[in-house]
């Protein structure tokens with residue numbers, strides 16, 4: 001079996017953290033990334049590593065000819081920030097759908113196993129709480145988030161079509177909100193927005209009344225879940241996320257406390273179709289993968305705040 005692993009979206013937030021872990025495990029890694037929301041700086045520390053290569057490539061295009069057959073492909077290429085993907089709905093739909101098709105065809109050709117990084121967004125604005133993998137979701141197929149939600153749903157369908165019809169080994173994980181170092185300051189997601197705003201003394205932009213909930217999983221835990229799922233003997237889908245649920249108001253207050261910021265909270269209109277509640281049921285992950293998240297929100301936020309302090313050139317000092 002080849003020790004080569006391909007990570008699409010390998011210069012992104014989750015992808016670059018995954019590349020680090022795979023290299024530490026002794027794998028050779030090729031990251032395929034068009035750098036649309038990723039950053040070369042996320043993998044610049046790997047530039048001299050002979051086991052790592054960043055290949056600038058758009059996954060909607062023909063798979064790179066010279067790439068030798070990997071044994072494993074993690075498919076993470078897709079923008080994940082709602083603020084970003086709602087500005088690029090065509091590109092997002094194509095990246096999920098065509099990108100998935102190209103990955104699956106390449107995997108058939110090289111005999112690779114594919115892990116698809118799906119999302120809790122396939123549950124849409126869920127009526128069932130917490131969300132189990134058996135729930136089929138409530139997605140608005142033509143709403144502003146549908147480019148992402150439906151793109152990921154078609155990618156899931158395609159994985160199982162290739163599995164059923166062609167016998168391709170696939171693994172499906174539904175990732176819930178993850179955060180940590182290498183989120184970009186301008187990414188637009190809530191954790192990076194609040195931390196950067198707090199550190200810069202700007203108002204925290206809270207959408208709606210802050211009553212909507214999310215369950216935030218630290219990146220090291222998420223990456224650990226992806227690695228376990230890739231080697232598991234089930235296709236999934238399996239939820240990977242932290243089951244501790246917080247309102248967005250609670251998150252804002254926690255960020256203010258941990259940064260020691262005097263920023264105010266400023267309330268803005270809630271975007272259309274913003275899911276009201278989200279929390280994973282992780283029974284499957286814990287029983288089938290032996291996976292549970294280890295890092296508390298407070299500890300994970302401290303690490304993430306330290307990362308943004310360094311990135312913004314502020315002293316590496318925490319208030320609490």
Ligand code: NAD
Nearest residue numbers: 009011012013014034035036037038058059077078175178
């Ligand atoms: P990210 O935006 O940091 O990473 C996505 C990466 O994919 C970027 O490096 C980007 O440049 C690259 N990319 C985008 N379109 C591409 C294309 N057409 N060709 C090649 N590369 C392309 O986001 P992330 O948070 O690291 O998310 C990674 C994956 O995990 C995504 O598929 C996302 O849907 C999924 N996911 C993430 C979360 C989360 O909370 N972080 C939650 C659910 C699912």
Ligand code: UDP
Nearest residue numbers: 082188189190191193205206207212248274
């Ligand atoms: N949100 C917010 N302020 C921001 C960014 C996001 O209040 O500056 C809210 C957003 O409306 C949503 C939650 O935080 O209810 C999580 O948003 P994010 O974009 O991080 O991801 P989502 O879970 O919506 O995909």
